[in-house]
Amino acid sequence: MALILLLFLGMSISYYEVDARSKNLPDMQQSFTRSLNLKSILPTMNSDFECIGIYKQPAFKHRLLKNHKIQLNPTFSRYTMQTRLPFMEKTFQIHNSNKGCPSGKVPIRMLKLRQEINYNFSESQPENFRQYSRNPYQHFATLETTPSTTYHGASAWISASDNLLVQGTQYSLSQIWLQNGPLSELNSIQVGVGVNPRVYGDDKPHLASFWTGDNFKKTGCFDAICPGFVQVHPRITLGQTIEPSFTGGLDGKDYIAIKVTQDSVSGHWWLHVEGSDGSEDVGYWPKEIFTHLRKGSSLIKFGGEAYGPPNIGSPPMGTGKLPKTSFPNSGFFARLQIVDSKFRELDVNPIDMKSYCDTSSDCYDLLYHGDQGAQFRQAFLFGGPGGQCGV
Template identity: 30%
Template sequence: MASMVDIIVFFLCFIVCVSNNLTKADWGLSAKEELEFQKQFINLKKFAIKSIQIGDGDIYDCIDFYKQPGFNHPFWKNTTFEMKRKLFVQGRGTNSNSPLKTRLKGVGCPYGTVPIRRVNEDDLIRAKLLSKMHPTNIDEEPGYHYAILRTKADPNRRLDGIESYLRLFNPSGITGSQYSAFRMTLSNGLDSIKTGFTVNPLLFKDNKTRLFTHVTIDGSIQCFNQDCPGYVQINSEIPLGWTCPDDHPERKAFKLRINKGTCDGPNSTKCLWTLYFDDGNSAVGFWPPTLFGKLSEFANQADWGGEVYSPLDQPSPPMGTGKRPLQRDWDTIDLAHSRRIACAYENDKFNFLSPVDTELYKSDQEAYDIIDVGYQGEYFGRMILYDGPGGIKGA
């Protein structure tokens, strides 16, 4: 549970967020449109075809694909029903590849609908606060700690995709506004799309390991998961915020991929950034390119690894298993890792290759570490190990 200090800071920041929103519209929306978008999320349960409750926690409402809030973004206003229908059919063609145990209640939503996690006003406030707190630059951000492999800065590099298998763990002892994540990021300048798995009590109000996305535009506008205007959910079985089932084998690795289609115009639905899940490459959802600045055309940098956050007055949380990876005698069973990390380059966007011209970045080596063990055969591919006990305070 969040401490009293966290709660006070939370609502003070919310007041600032609200006052800023009165004068500045985000995501290409007017203040009125953004407010309407938030109201739609809160009221979605009224339009649910079916609702799926997961244990004692989440409720996912199955909403008509064409009536989800993301379609109210200006990018989609000139998109014909036929074009949306084509996207729906293409996306649905990948849903059947989802492993049975990963689906909501083993079934998912009925045909023609998509799952959207039910939220209330408090949930939206929490997400808004977290987006305001989140750093836009990984270097020298107090409270944030990283152990990642990244491509070196190169403005001439052109990337159209990124992928990896990320091993699932459930770091313990994470409270309040702390979080711990294993993720990958695709970026260009101050635009980025990040995806992976996280334990984030402030965002999700629990300590479960969940699938998440985090989008940044121009370093100032940020959002999480389906709270992003313009994001369209396509998968009827795997929603953002998805939790690994309790009966799923521990330490399972899931494949994530972000890929961009071939554009035939600035407003083309063919050049969407799309998130894919697991071996079957099931499409989860997509972001229209016009949400972004430089990232609307291509990415030029990528990174993979671990990330944690803690307020400066609290010891930082563990990353992965909380153990330190060793250069020798390492074992993937006992360490957080990403295998088969790869990029898709501009002229070969559907052929994912081991990234070149890379470097390791360790913001706090005494508490978190990362090892690039290189190519380890066809199954593991290019692999990194990242872990650490945490415990840093005041930095």
């Protein structure tokens, strides 16, 4: 149980800290701009999911959502997450043959699978996590905001690789964190690409998420396993497999475009992924399940997290290659944006960002040097092979 709970508990961390502008990457922009054959991909719904009535989904078992009225669409207008480029029109594909659920129903992970992972946090969480002690075998390579201000969202292109060797209780994540509140009451939404055999039963990348409203004391779970996340999209949902395509692109360089935005009217936190027709509204975390995130986020992080028990070691992160190599071999985050206190969507400012890594650069690393041209804009390379990364 303790090993499963480690999946998203990276809150109290001893990092080494480097100013985001401090690394000199003279050929990084050239490496980025050489690679034009990226493909944006969407999750695939398979037999692990069933279609159920939209008001019968697990979210409405939450005591604070008994009388909740579903918001079918965000109040802001539909838009693409970023300006679409000519190469995207040629290479973007939705790798999903399933037409999704019929009207009035949404895809939810099968009940049997939900029950297998639906643990009671208040009873099963180890004492060391209640005291916010970091597990020494949990490692991070992240870029995070530094100003003490309010954010209402974040977005990024996140690379997805389906050839990571992750086994047993290991996991490897590439995700966005949105957090607020003191550590003892921490509110957090985390979403991105996750490889976790113990949770998903395979070593494939999934659209993975986690949330908590009290630093994992009594609330929080993966995806939509426990009551909380409200699903509205008939086909795309949390926990689905992300299936890269290798036709006409760089092997392993597919990406998924993810955005989490707080609705300025309802206060709910919406999850969007980029589709061929623009931004697809997957669903939302209702404001009612949070205390501090109701007001916005005070911290945003982008990057990787990995865990491996001492007898196995740490798994690969990103693509498994260190970012000191060229772009085609490295994991990446591109088009990093935040939604500021006035609900304006802006590229991150390098002056306001710091990079962190808590291992030697032989295990994992992160290289960020600001703007990387019109295609990638604010972007960084990250990841590494893992191994015996120390404590």
